[in-house]
Amino acid sequence: MKRFISAGARRRFFLGFWPLVGVAIASAPAESGAADAPPPAAEDAMTRLWKHPVFQREFLASYGFRTDIEPKIAPEEKEALEKVLALMGRPDGREPARRLLESLVGPRRSAALDFTLANLHLQAGAVDRAIVGYRRAIVKFPAFLRAHKNLGLALMRRGDFAEAIEPLTRVLALGGGDGMTYGLLGHANAQIEQFAAAESAYRMAVLLQPAVSDWQLGLARCLFRLRKFDEAAALCEELIRRDGSRPEYWVLLANAHLGQRQPIRAAEVYELLDLEGQATADHLNTLGDIYVNERLFDLAADAYLRAFARGGETAAPRLLRAAEAMVARGGADAAAALAEHVRRAAPAALDEAAQQRWLKLEARLAAARGESDERQIELLEEIVRLNPLDGEALILLGQRYAAAGDVERAILLFERAAGLDAFAAEATLRHAQQLVRQRRYADAVPLLKRSIELKPRDDVARYLEQVERLARPRS
Numbered sequence: 001m002k003r004f005i006s007a008g009a010r011r012r013f014f015l016g017f018w019p020l021v022g023v024a025i026a027s028a029p030a031e032s033g034a035a036d037a038p039p040p041a042a043e044d045a046m047t048r049l050w051k052h053p054v055f056q057r058e059f060l061a062s063y064g065f066r067t068d069i070e071p072k073i074a075p076e077e078k079e080a081l082e083k084v085l086a087l088m089g090r091p092d093g094r095e096p097a098r099r100l101l102e103s104l105v106g107p108r109r110s111a112a113l114d115f116t117l118a119n120l121h122l123q124a125g126a127v128d129r130a131i132v133g134y135r136r137a138i139v140k141f142p143a144f145l146r147a148h149k150n151l152g153l154a155l156m157r158r159g160d161f162a163e164a165i166e167p168l169t170r171v172l173a174l175g176g177g178d179g180m181t182y183g184l185l186g187h188a189n190a191q192i193e194q195f196a197a198a199e200s201a202y203r204m205a206v207l208l209q210p211a212v213s214d215w216q217l218g219l220a221r222c223l224f225r226l227r228k229f230d231e232a233a234a235l236c237e238e239l240i241r242r243d244g245s246r247p248e249y250w251v252l253l254a255n256a257h258l259g260q261r262q263p264i265r266a267a268e269v270y271e272l273l274d275l276e277g278q279a280t281a282d283h284l285n286t287l288g289d290i291y292v293n294e295r296l297f298d299l300a301a302d303a304y305l306r307a308f309a310r311g312g313e314t315a316a317p318r319l320l321r322a323a324e325a326m327v328a329r330g331g332a333d334a335a336a337a338l339a340e341h342v343r344r345a346a347p348a349a350l351d352e353a354a355q356q357r358w359l360k361l362e363a364r365l366a367a368a369r370g371e372s373d374e375r376q377i378e379l380l381e382e383i384v385r386l387n388p389l390d391g392e393a394l395i396l397l398g399q400r401y402a403a404a405g406d407v408e409r410a411i412l413l414f415e416r417a418a419g420l421d422a423f424a425a426e427a428t429l430r431h432a433q434q435l436v437r438q439r440r441y442a443d444a445v446p447l448l449k450r451s452i453e454l455k456p457r458d459d460v461a462r463y464l465e466q467v468e469r470l471a472r473p474r475s
Contacts, residue, residue, distance in 0.1 A: 070112070070141070070144060070145065070146065071110045071111040071112045071115075071137075071140070071141045071144060072110065073110050073112050074110065077104070077109065077110050077112065077113060080100065080101075080104050080113070081112065081113070081116060083097075083100060084097045084100055084101055084116060085097075087100070088120075094120065094123070094124070097120060098117065098120045098121075098124075101113060101116060101117040101120065102117065105117055110140075111136075111137040111138075111140035111141040111144055111147070112137075114133050114134075114136045114137040114140065115133065115134065115137040115144065115146065115147050115150070117133050118130045118131075118132075118133025118134045118136075118137065118147075118150065118154075119150065121133060122150065122153070122154055122157070127154050127157050127158045128158070130150075130154045131151060131154045131155060131158070134147045134148075134150055134151035134154060135151065138151065138167075143174060145171055145174040145175070145176045146176075148167040148168070148170045148171045148174065148176075149167070149168065149171045149176060149180075149181055151164075151167040152164040152165075152166075152167040152168035152171065152181075152184055152185075152188070153184060155167070156184060156187065156188055161187075161188040161189075161191035161192050162188070162192050164184070164188045165185065165188050165189065165192075168181055168184055168185045168188065169185065172185075177204070177208075178208060178209075179204075179205045179207075179208030179209030179212065179215070180205075180209065182201045182202070182204040182205035182208060182215075183201070183202065183205035183209065183212060183214070183215045183218070185198075185201040186198045186199075186200075186201035186202035186205055186215065186218050186219070186222070187218055189201060190202075190218060190221065190222055190225075193225075195222045195225045195226050196226065198218070198222045199219065199222040199223065199226060202215055202216075202218045202219035202222060203219060205218075205219075206219055213239060213242065213243060213246075216235060216238070216239055217239065217248065217249070217252070219235060220232050220235040220236050220239070220252055220256075221252065223235065224252060224255060224256055224259065227259065229256045229257075229259035229260045230260065232252065232256040232259070233253060233256035233257060233260065236249055236250075236252050236253035236256060237253065240253065247273060247278045247279075247280075247283075250269050250270075250272070250273045250278075251269075251273075251283065253269050254266040254267075254269040254270055254286075257269065258290075263290045263293060263294055264290075264294065266290055267287055267290045267291065267294075267299075270283055270284070270286065270287040270290075270303075271287070274287075274306065279306075280310070281307040281308075281310050281311035281315065281318075282307075283307075284303050284304070284306045284307035284310075285303070285304065285307045285311075285318060285322070287303040287307075288300045288301075288303035288304040288307065288322055289322075289325075291303060292322070292325055292326055292329055292331065295329065295330070295331070297326055297329075297330075297331030297333070297334035297335075298334055300322070300326060300331065300334060301326070301331075301334040301335075301337055301338055304318075304319055304322040304338060305319075305338070305341060307319075308341070308345075316342055316345075316354070317354050319338055319341065319342050320338075320339075320342055320354060320357055320358060320361065322338060323335040323336075323338035323339050323342070323361055324357070324361055326338070327361065327364050327365060327368060332364075332365055332368035332369065335361070335365060336365050336369075339358065339361055339362060339365065342358060343358070352386065355386070356383050356386055356387055356390060356393070359379050359380075359382055359383045359386075360379075360380075360383055360392065360393060360396070362379050363376050363379040363380050363383075363396060363400075364396075366379065367400075373400050373403055373404040374404075376400045377397065377400050377401065377404065380393055380396055380397040380400060381397065383397075384397060389420060391417045391420040391422060391423025391426075391427065392423065394413050394414075394416050394417035394420075394423070394427070395413070395414065395417050395423060395426060395427050395430055397413050398410040398411070398412075398413035398414045398417070398427075398430060398434075399430065401413065402434055402437075407434065407438070410434060411431060411434060414427045414428075414430050414431035414434070415427075415431065417430075418431065424454050425451045425454035425455035426451075426455075428447050428448075428450050428451040428454065429447075429448065429451040429460060431447050432444040432445075432447035432448045432451065432467075435447065436467055436470075441467050441468075441470040441471035442471045444467050444471075445464070445467055445468055445471055448460060448463065448464040448467060449464065452464065
């Protein structure tokens, strides 16, 4: 099947409507001070943050001690810690350092030893043991600022975001309001959907650590969830200017435009993402949905076919759903092209249920194209043969027989469909409408009342009033 619009034409069209960012994705400069490469898509925010050079520097700095406000260290403990730090400077020294510390910690020892051991556990991925160590250090020295901070971090790494808020807030009370703490607090609040609190924390993090783009991304997401779409869009544009290589910036910008009720601008964003080869099948399906809502059916078909080309096992059923949506909106020609693509490119990808949907779609397309009742009946009879309990197919088939003049068979099909709970209201309504066409008003009234009883609808209630007037004996 031919593509509806060439890639070059899309580029010319959409770049002509792109006043916002002023740069293509590939030409965006790398963010100064941020990680050199965009993170893999599989990484979550906490994993990405753990690898960030700014975070690494701050975490490693926590091995040092501020003796004016943190636990006192006895001379022999200081000597042991110096040995630990020396061991950690060797490629194979982390495990010996851990064993040395484990031999020293105890109830009468400084909280600094428990804290340092917990840091080693956290670096090694033993998060639960790290949490125990930080809490032990805090019990010994309740104002231990860095222990509170790293406890919050460890809890977040374990996914206990609500629990992490208390130690991170304690850090702020102790005077440790740095960018990393505010950023972690923003992320923890966002994860439990306390978006107003998260917004405030992220704003402080952005102010104190503007080089950490994850804080700006977190802020943009909070603004979106708080329906502050204009601010979210402006922040996303700034992120893209600084580093246009991360697809999540573009997707959030598109969502912000949708929130602003500017769907074509959202489509522009997805088109640019695809032109740079970073759009996924889900992105392109969303693009197709936008075009369908705007009744740009040829553009929608092109987007759905691009999604189909990279969609995996679910591509054919998704393309079928897209075609169904398009024909329901009046885009029969473009829907027919999608249906034909499914038939030719992926017939084996459709299970029995999807095959029935495809036949039903073909019947709708036949009706939209004005094909004969015989052709439509043939398709619908095949669906009913495959699944005698397909109420929708029974109703459609009844309508086609009624249009062809076989009223008795149509009524039998409506009655069969009325025996299925999910379709009883619609089938009863169609039966009543057929009786009205035959001027059997009195017979139609109880059927309409039954349909309203099953599924109350104002339009059907008004229709019933009209039929009841027609059914009254005339004097």
